[in-house]
Amino acid sequence: MKILITLLVLGFSSILSAQDHATGYVFEDNNQNGKKDHREKGITNVAVSNGREVVLTDSKGKYKLPVGEDDIISVIKPSGYKIGSNEDNLPQFFYIHKPKGSPALKFKGVKATGKLPKSIDFALVISEEKEEFTALIFGDPQPYTQQEVDYFAEGIVTEVENIKNVPFGLSLGDLVGNDLDLFNPYIKAVKKAGIPWYNLLGNHDINFEVETDMLSDETYEAHFGPANYAFNYGKVHFLVLDDVLYPDPRDGKKYWGGFREDQFEFIKNDLKQVPKDHLIVIAMHIPLSEPGGKDTFRDEDRKKLFKLLKDFPHTLSLSAHTHIQRQDFFGKEEGWQQEKLHHHYNVGTTSGDWYSGKLDENNIPISTMRDGTPKGYAFINFDGNKYSIDYKVAGKPNSYQMEIFAPKVVANNRRTQAGIFVNFFMGTEGDEVMYRIDDGKWKKMDYVEDYDPSYLEMVYEWDLAEDLMPGRRSSNPIKSEHLWRGDIPYKLETGEHKIEVKATDMFGNTHTATSSYRLEEPK
Template sequence: MKKISTLCCGLMLASAVQAQSVVKGFVFSDLNNNGRKDKNEKGLAQVSVSNGTQVAQTDANGEYQLPIGKDNVIFVIKPSGYKLPLTEDNLPKFYRLHKPEGSPALKYKGVAPTAALPASLDFALTAKSEADDYTALIFGDPQPYSLDEIEYFSRGIVSEVEGIKDVEFGLSLGDLVGDNLDLHQPYVKAVKKVGLPWYNLMGNHDMDYDAKADSLSDDTYEAHFGPANYSFNVGKVHYIILDDILYPDPRDGKGYWGGFRQSQLDFVENNLKFVPKDRLIVLAYHIPLHEEGEGDAFRDEDRNRLFSILKDYTNTLAISAHTHLQRQNFHGKAAGWNGAKPFHEYNAGTTSGDWYSGEFNIQGVPSSTMRDGTPKGYAFLRIKGNQYSIDYKVAGEPKEYQIRIHTPRVVPAGGNTSSGIYANFFMGHEGNPVHYRIDNGEWKDMTFQAEPDPYFQRLVYNWDFIENLPAGRRPSNAVKSTHLWRAAFPNNLTEGKHLVEVKAKDMFGREFTQVQAFWAEKKEQ
């Protein structure tokens, strides 16, 4: 009897170990929205589920099965035509953390030891009429370092879009907070007020800096938001969200480096096996794939493999943040992309702008213009089928405000000046047609200038020469703008008020205009 009992115990233990090496369950249509699979609720076929590396599709009954280790996040990849349940804070519920031993000792705790997986780990979806044409709201780097800056974010950005209509979902592009991971929950509460399903991704300021391995640096992020690498479908678009921060830097064990672990790129490759080639693939991550002037900011082999995985998709877009600038990056053969047209990466302007710097505006929050002259704000991703366009919205300004004109207030009448007419076209890039005219005269070309924006330089100089130190923090020093144009003043201006008008056309073929007044005066003899 003793031998049989020991054998039975051994078999039971082996069975338990085996059970935890595999996860299985159903993806089902949740007719009554109770989150449980009831007898009358059918499974959904051909829905992808992942453990963070492998991807399996459900069978005809809606059942899936995946291998599981000691540190996985199991998640469903939302198909088009369905919606995910939401938490009370509007975060999508699409995952289950599996970390039975919990996180190692970390300052911000990470993930507590998780309970054993259920015999059937099921994911609930609800059918939803989902248009192919829609809008998503994009936030770059909220990055508050304190509760005061959470308040600046809430008043300066969130209040402007609170209760917004006709937007499908929102997405923040990392640096949800600034190193203090206890602010993740106040950030969530702030974004909740927008009233949209809200997705997030991890930035370098959302990491556990005391983690000893890159795979553990996202543990506290996971505890609040779930997987740092995941995907979902809306309409004819497949979104892939990735953590592209290698920490500690594998080169020297210090700091971080832009790149991906092999398992992350394996996930992208396994995931795309089930995505039709005519879909628009939108990748979102924090660090741009290449930073001009930043040296070796991203690991080349990771970018090359990502581009190789995407090579058969003709419609692609990448969205990043991190730089606290706004740029249109176009990756071509020199960067490893071999598509018929360059790979477009929109490096989005940030909701924190220049890290909540500068004088306080009429809202009582820092104006925080970015170092390239882009005002702080947020973006709208406009989807039409498998095509896209992007609008940048300057916080506190009308949506039509897309160009800032900078001129002297007064120039010489009937004479020459070394001053120029500058136009900062916030969504522009070299190659966009930008023109100007004075007093409804003939339209003339403006010249692209890779130099700092003089308007932003004036903001910095004003701070340096002011008699009494204002509240807030000095703006950062200016950097070269990638969307600045210049024209010379004519030498035949008459005395009095004049109007300069600038028009610019963006990469999507849309035209924008802006007008500004200046004065011409005769010099005293």
């Protein structure tokens, strides 16, 4: 009798164990049918996660992970393999396990997934991945209406439609503007880029009626999968994170930038599997920096993240959210634990200044951002564990990297306080910006933190217009962090004078632009 009871207990325990753990294989999908066929081999040492723990597959490609009632199992794509995408070019690297589905919400979440499958398998296909490659980055598409989805599709996506030699893209959150029914139109718009497209969650992509942060991404998960995940390409490890704490743990209202403890557990376990000489790229929505001195990110969490990165000499972090563009460099004062500063790139947005401003020739808002950065997107070029960044202004040639502002006409031989201003969109304090007049001597321009006069002119055009203009008035300006000024030579011959500017960015690339002004005799 005692033996029988023991056997029954052991049997019940094994059933519980089977239900409490997800198992499966990561395998070479030779015929690319998405299913593990008998002769297809498992792949060893591939990382798989449940959003907290990270395990490696064994010699047969098998893994085993604890699983609860609300978990997503995801494979962390290794370099040298590609993962399948669905018909909308969304990578399918995950399995959602929500036996009861998402709670009832205004915007639908995940349907009940039922009983855990006996085997959750992930198909990978061997693929040549060069260490030199380029990723396409979008910040904040953020359409609030279908018309704004169309502005995004026609003003941004059309430029990169069926792009070549770019293996994948990534949107840095605020995929939509609170109306989560726009997720599908957004997906259809980005699909036209023709490449696998990764996404992350922003503060305008969440379920606002929930009471805990763990439930704020239910509708996002139903469309895109886990809000925290990772993948490898070449010698780069990408760590994609939801850094929107909602509701704000301080007062239960609005949101705050930071991470939960389960996310730190995932980050720690994920980084254990990454070689120290690889480049770690962390993508998030809310920047680690706090523009304007506002308390937008929990300082303690920034320090915890930096501590986890202390043994990785090659790092980069990305964000959007602010609808401006800036470069930040973190050192020991902010908790960074290495001698080399950490670079955080707050990317200019594809919606620009929320689809405001005058309409262009295609009836799309020009939407220049408040710091004078035109709307656009970024290309990050990787070479092993090194990187460089190119910002592409929508609707302009690649060479358009700065805007020059100068008076149209100046009185000859009369002192003026007017100046030549250059907004160098990818610039940061310390970059060298030079100018010269009429092939003369090159002079250094002074870095200033001020309002971009080109943008001021744009805003005040609305205020001074006697008739209502098409479109929507641009937002009030803020001080730009990539602005330079030079004096205007006024003791020259009357007539037109050429302005030449050359600027060297942090990656050693030199960019040029020209403009002009006219000297006339005082009247």
